[in-house]
Amino acid sequence: MNLVYLFGSAVRAGGAPVRDVDLAVLTDPPLSPSHLVRRRADLVTATRAPIDLVSLSDASTVLSHEVVESGLCLFARTPDVETEFVTRTRARYWDFRPYREDQWRLAGERLEERRLGSAT
Numbered sequence: 446m447n448l449v450y451l452f453g454s455a456v457r458a459g460g461a462p463v464r465d466v467d468l469a470v471l472t473d474p475p476l477s478p479s480h481l482v483r484r485r486a487d488l489v490t491a492t493r494a495p496i497d498l499v500s501l502s503d504a505s506t507v508l509s510h511e512v513v514e515s516g517l518c519l520f521a522r523t524p525d526v527e528t529e530f531v532t533r534t535r536a537r538y539w540d541f542r543p544y545r546e547d548q549w550r551l552a553g554e555r556l557e558e559r560r561l562g563s564a565t
Contacts, residue, residue, distance in 0.1 A: 447471045452516030465495035475502030510538040
């Protein structure tokens with residue numbers, strides 16, 4: 446285990462009831478999907494709480510960025526591991542931002558075309 450982050454509603458709740466606990470992990474080697482499911486089941490059994498567990502090795506750029514920017518690092522094998530992950534995640538997020546914005550713009554245009562097409 447290299448990194449463990451708490452993110453999502455458990456971090457943003459501000460005292461409000463939390464629906465589930467979102468945890469993101471970075472491992473080397475990355476966890477297989479079946480191993481990730483087993484780890485999640487172990488955590489749910491141990492804590493008796495609803496837990497969502499995601500692998501940062503397989504997470505999208507947007508999700509990784511959300512974890513880094515709004516999450517709370519609960520464990521880092523070394524400070525350098527966290528610094529490297531945060532730096533790499535932010536760089537990827539900003540490098541691909543223009544492409545994401547183009548995709549959102551095009552999707553919005555297509556939705557608008559469909560809306561106008563169905564209105565006639």
